[in-house]
Amino acid sequence: MIAFSTDAVAPHERFDHWREVRGKKLFGVTIELEPERRADFSGSFRASTLAGATLATISASAYRVSRTAADIAAMPGDSLVVSQQIAGPGWCDTGTDQPFFVTGGTLVAGHSDRAFAGIPSTQAPFRFRTVKIPLQSGPSFPRPAQLLDLPSFDLGASGYSHLIAASLTALFDDTAPLAETEAEQSIGALGQMVLLARALAARGAPPSRLALRTAHRHALRQIMRRHFHRMDLSAEIAGAMLGISKRQVHAIFEPTGGSFMTTLQAIRIEEACRQLVAQPATRVTEIGFACGFGSLATFYRAFQGTVGIAPNDYRRMAWDQAIH
The missing domain is CATH 2.60.120.10 (Jelly Rolls)
Known part of the structure; x- marks a missing residue:
C-alpha cells in the first residue's frame, strides 16, 4: 500500500x-x-x-x-x-x-x-x-x-x-x-x-x-x-431487506461451505471478543445479549465452540497479555 x-x-x-x-x-x-x-x-x-x-x-x-x-x-x-x-x-x-x-x-x-x-x-x-x-x-x-x-x-x-x-x-x-x-x-x-x-x-x-x-x-x-445485535435476525429477515427469498439466501452461502447462521454466529463471536476486551466493566451476560445471543447458555456454547475457551477466560487472557 x-x-x-x-x-x-x-x-x-x-x-x-x-x-x-x-x-x-x-x-x-x-x-x-x-x-x-x-x-x-x-x-x-x-x-x-x-x-x-x-x-x-x-x-x-x-x-x-x-x-x-x-x-x-x-x-x-x-x-x-x-x-x-x-x-x-x-x-x-x-x-x-x-x-x-x-x-x-x-x-x-x-x-x-x-x-x-x-x-x-x-x-x-x-x-x-x-x-x-x-x-x-x-x-x-x-x-x-x-x-x-x-x-x-x-x-x-x-x-x-x-x-x-x-x-x-x-x-x-x-x-x-x-x-x-x-x-x-x-x-x-x-x-x-x-x-x-x-x-x-x-x-x-x-x-x-x-x-x-x-x-x-x-x-x-x-x-x-x-x-448482529438483533436476536430475531434470520435468513428470512435479512433476505427481505434485499428483496430476495430465504431460499435464495441459503443458496448464496452454500458455495462457501457455510450458511447464513454460521456466518452470523462468527460475526457475533468476533464482536463479543472485541467487547470483552474493550468493555472490562461490562458483565459477560450483558455482552452476550448485546451481541444477539438469546441466552447465556447459547452464548457460552457458541463462544467455547468457536474460540476454544469460555468468555471469562478469554477476557482474563487478553488482560494478562496487555499487562505483559
Missing part, C-alpha cells in the same frame, strides 16, 4: 505538488484551482493492489479535474473504473450532452480512457474511493467491445447500485479483509455488475449469476454486521 498527504509538503508547494506529481504523473488527470485558494489546499490518498486491481481512496480540497485527450495519450489505462463519491457534491461532464450530478453515495463507472470533467458545486472538501480493473490482465469477466467506448455514467438508476455499493464496501473494508481467492472473485463480480447495469450482459448468463451471488453475499454480511 502507498499513502501520501500534503502535510509532508511545504504549504506553498502543496497544490503544485498535488497537481503535477500526483495528478499528472500518478492519476493521469489535469487539476485546476483558483490561485487565491491554493495556499489553503490539502489532500491525501492511499492506494493498494488487490487481485490485479488498484484500490484508491482520495480526500482533498475541492478542485476541478479532467481527463483530457492529452492526458489519455500520455497515460492510457485501458481499465474499467468504478468509483463512489463519499463527500463533496459536483457535476460530471462526459462530453455526451448528459452531465450528471454527483453527491455522497453516487456510484460512477466507465472506461479509463474516455474523457471527462469533474466540476465541484461547492468549495467543500471531497472524498471518494475507486477501483481500477485492468481489462488486459485483471480478474476474469467478459469484456464486450462496448466497454472500450464506455463513458462515465451514474449507476444509481440501474437497479444494481445497492449491490455494487456493497461490493465496494467489502473490497475497502480493512476490518474484514477478503482472502485472495474471494477478492479476485469479488473484483470480477464488480466488473460484471457494471456490465449488467449498462445492459451489456444478460442477467441469466453464468458470469452474471455468479456476480449476483457474490454481491448479495457481501450485502448480507454487511446486514449481519449492522444488525
